Amino acid sequence: MAGDSQQQSWVLMVTAQTPTNIAVIKYWGKRDETLILPVNDSISVTLDPNHLCTTTTVSVSPSFQQDRMWLNGKEISLSGGRFQSCLREIRARACDVEDNKKGVKISKEDWSKLHVHIASYNNFPTAAGLASSAAGFACLVYALGKLMNVKEDESQLSAIARQGSGSACRSLFGGFVKWIMGKEENGSDSLAVQLADEKHWDDLVIVIAVVSSRQKETSSTSGMRETVETSLLLQHRAKEIVPKRILKMEEAIRNRDFASFSQLTCTDSNQFHAVCLDTSPPIFYMNDTSHKIISIAEKWNRSEESPQVAYTFDAGPNAVLIARNRKAATLLIQRLLYYFPPNSDDLDSYLQNFPPSSYIIGD
Ligand code: ADP
Ligand code: DP6
Ligand code: CO
Numbered sequence: 001m002a003g004d005s006q007q008q009s010w011v012l013m014v015t016a017q018t019p020t021n022i023a024v025i026k027y028w029g030k031r032d033e034t035l036i037l038p039v040n041d042s043i044s045v046t047l048d049p050n051h052l053c054t055t056t057t058v059s060v061s062p063s064f065q066q067d068r069m070w071l072n073g074k075e076i077s078l079s080g081g082r083f084q085s086c087l088r089e090i091r092a093r094a095c096d097v098e099d100n101k102k103g104v105k106i107s108k109e110d111w112s113k114l115h116v117h118i119a120s121y122n123n124f125p126t127a128a129g130l131a132s133s134a135a136g137f138a139c140l141v142y143a144l145g146k147l148m149n150v151k152e153d154e155s156q157l158s159a160i161a162r163q164g165s166g167s168a169c170r171s172l173f174g175g176f177v178k179w180i181m182g183k184e185e186n187g188s189d190s191l192a193v194q195l196a197d198e199k200h201w202d203d204l205v206i207v208i209a210v211v212s213s214r215q216k217e218t219s220s221t222s223g224m225r226e227t228v229e230t231s232l233l234l235q236h237r238a239k240e241i242v243p244k245r246i247l248k249m250e251e252a253i254r255n256r257d258f259a260s261f262s263q264l265t266c267t268d269s270n271q272f273h274a275v276c277l278d279t280s281p282p283i284f285y286m287n288d289t290s291h292k293i294i295s296i297a298e299k300w301n302r303s304e305e306s307p308q309v310a311y312t313f314d315a316g317p318n319a320v321l322i323a324r325n326r327k328a329a330t331l332l333i334q335r336l337l338y339y340f341p342p343n344s345d346d347l348d349s350y351l352q353n354f355p356p357s358s359y360i361i362g363d
Contacts, residue, residue, distance in 0.1 A: 009063065018171050019135060021044040022312060025041070025242060025264070027167060027179060030228065035163060036162050038179065041181050042178070043246060044179075052122075053139075054122050055123070058118050058143045060117075061117075064114070064117055067087065068117050068118070071126070078118075085160075087116070090150060091148065093152055095108055096108055118143075120139065127216060130316065134170065137165045141161040142172065159188065169190075177194055177195060178192065204323070204324065207336075208320055209336060211318050216285065223279070227275055227283070233275050234278070237275055266311055285313065285314075287317045290318075296335055297309050310322040
């Protein structure tokens with residue numbers, strides 16, 4: 001390794017930023033826990049990069065004694081299988097890197113001997129049902145791939161991010177993304193593809209209603225494991241319902257058909273939470289405030305000629321509301337302000353940036 005005979009002081013660094021994604025047809029349940037292979041296809045929308053996102057800096061230096069990671073400023077262990085899978089898969093694809101300014105030359109083979117330090121920061125609540133694992137692992141894999149000069153395309157990288165957290169495979173792309181469950185036992189065909197880019201349907205406005213930023217009691221990983229073990233409704237959902245729904249959702253997205261998009265999104269969110277209730281012991285991710293938001297959206301949609309808003313809730317109480325356009329988003333915020341009056345400090349900041357991209361209701 002050129003450079004290491006001088007001083008062992010060089011550091012190479014890459015920083016990446018990745019938005020989170022919210023599923024409109026949910027992934028819930030694995031057929032393989034280690035490789036993270038799902039029981040059904042899923043479809044998501046990737047948020048605007050200025051919205052909820054993860055920023056990750058990865059660095060490498062001969063002076064690093066071991067791989068280490070800090071999440072939101074606190075050191076976390078990398079010993080878990082998921083981090084190890086991502087690091088192993090990226091290292092296996094690493095290529096030569098040359099930094100002439102620093103006089104550093106790293107050959108393919110060197111990467112297995114070098115250690116990395118990772119610092120990651122989420123600009124939104126971690127482990128609260130806003131898909132931090134999705135943005136987090138997608139960003140980690142992307143940043144490591146850049147650092148190690150990995151030549152794989154986004155879909156191939158998505159199959160690696162998937163091994164960190166299933167939902168992460170969809171955050172490698174913007175716009176609407178499908179995670180194809182795949183058939184192979186080794187997971188090689190379980191990856192994400194882009195259905196439509198971010199410009200395809202740019203009338204939509206996404207508003208996140210933060211009901212609680214507290215960490216959820218049941219992680220997505222253990223929640224879906226319990227569901228697979230105990231829910232018969234999940235079997236029916238995965239085999240009979242989702243395959244047809246995926247086709248309809250693809251069509252709705254292709255045609256920018258908001259009525260169909262909204263109906264499918266809301267129904268799928270509700271069925272996912274029904275499957276959680278069908279788990280033994282039952283898992284409650286939504287709370288009374290979440291239910292109130294559903295009622296407000298349903299009532300409003302039914303009072304109009306066609307739906308104005310779609311709602312979806314991941315594994316947590318926080319609402320993701322997708323308004324059909326800017327006008328509908330303004331009316332939606334007015335409704336939220338009416339039903340959940342904020343304190344005056346919050347109100348000022350909402351009004352300065354109207355319509356806001358997130359709206360804090362609880363906490
Ligand atoms: P969420 O609904 O936020 O995705 P999960 O239970 O699915 O919640 O995942 C939370 C876990 O994801 C965290 O405990 C952590 O292990 C991992 N995670 C969150 N953010 C990051 C990040 N920026 N980088 C790497 N891993 C992360
Ligand atoms: C409800 O991807 O967080 O958000 O694969 O175990 O890390 P692991 O789970 P995760 O589960 C996401 C579940 C969901 C729906 C979705 O994003 O499709
Ligand atoms: Co998650």
